[in-house]
Amino acid sequence: SQKIEQNSEALNIQEGKTATLTCNYTNYSPAYLQWYRQDPGRGPVFLLLIRENEKEKRKERLKVTFDTTLKQSLFHITASQPADSATYLCALIVGGSQGNLIFGKGTKLSVKP
Amino acid sequence: GAVVSQHPSRVICKSGTSVKIECRSLDFQATTMFWYRQFPKQSLMLMATSNEGSKATYEQGVEKDKFLINHASLTLSTLTVTSAHPEDSSFYICSADDRATNYGYTFGSGTRLTVV
Numbered sequence: 362s363q364k365i366e367q368n369s370e371a372l373n374i375q376e377g378k379t380a381t382l383t384c385n386y387t388n389y390s391p392a393y394l395q396w397y398r399q400d401p402g403r404g405p406v407f408l409l410l411i412r413e414n415e416k417e418k419r420k421e422r423l424k425v426t427f428d429t430t431l432k433q434s435l436f437h438i439t440a441s442q443p444a445d446s447a448t449y450l451c452a453l454i455v456g457g458s459q460g461n462l463i464f465g466k467g468t469k470l471s472v473k474p
Numbered sequence: 475g476a477v478v479s480q481h482p483s484r485v486i487c488k489s490g491t492s493v494k495i496e497c498r499s500l501d502f503q504a505t506t507m508f509w510y511r512q513f514p515k516q517s518l519m520l521m522a523t524s525n526e527g528s529k530a531t532y533e534q535g536v537e538k539d540k541f542l543i544n545h546a547s548l549t550l551s552t553l554t555v556t557s558a559h560p561e562d563s564s565f566y567i568c569s570a571d572d573r574a575t576n577y578g579y580t581f582g583s584g585t586r587l588t589v590v
Binding site (some may be wrong): 365370394397402403404405406407408410450461462463464465466467 | 478487508516517518520523565567570578579582583
């Protein structure tokens with residue numbers, strides 16, 4: 362069956378450290394993978410998209426990698442801050458570039474001061 | 475940037491009544507909008523894809539007669555939960571395909587529906 366797994370339901374780290382979140386998928390061949398941030402009681406906010414032919418993408422303190430052989434994406438937040446505390450969702454676009462988004466359950470990140 | 479406005483943010487209704495949720499794209503036209511449902515500590519589950527001027531496409535297991543979707547204009551899609559029951563209580567979120575943001579879909583802020 363097709364699955365998207367974010368291996369940690371929760372991740373607690375100290376301020377200033379790098380947070381690394383993992384997203385694994387099976388039985389998909391996505392052309393794109395996205396990461397979103399969701400705060401409690403709010404809709405997801407788009408952070409980054411990475412294409413299947415891209416190994417790495419950066420945006421300010423964020424870095425995403427995409428390994429289509431391992432079927433895995435890693436999401437890094439460097440120099441983490443308490444304001445980074447939120448749930449982070451990975452999502453695949455299936456059915457072509459304008460297809461549907463399929464989400465993982467998310468990882469709740471808590472950054473302690 | 476692109477903004478999707480969703481109303482209401484919270485609604486409480488009695489069993490058997492209907493509730494309408496609106497989703498508007500404020501500064502762009504959205505030919506396609508998506509409706510999701512999210513239960514606590516669960517991922518967003520796609521319910522249906524709403525296409526302007528045509529019938530919505532529902533995901534397997536979603537009752538189209540219970541969750542009525544109307545996408546009458548390029549900036550507005552509505553979801554009506556008909557004859558609501560307590561098990562319909564959930565967080566409903568819409569999103570729109572905004573190509574300007576490099577394939578990042580723009581989401582509304584969500585609607586917390588509680589059926590009592």
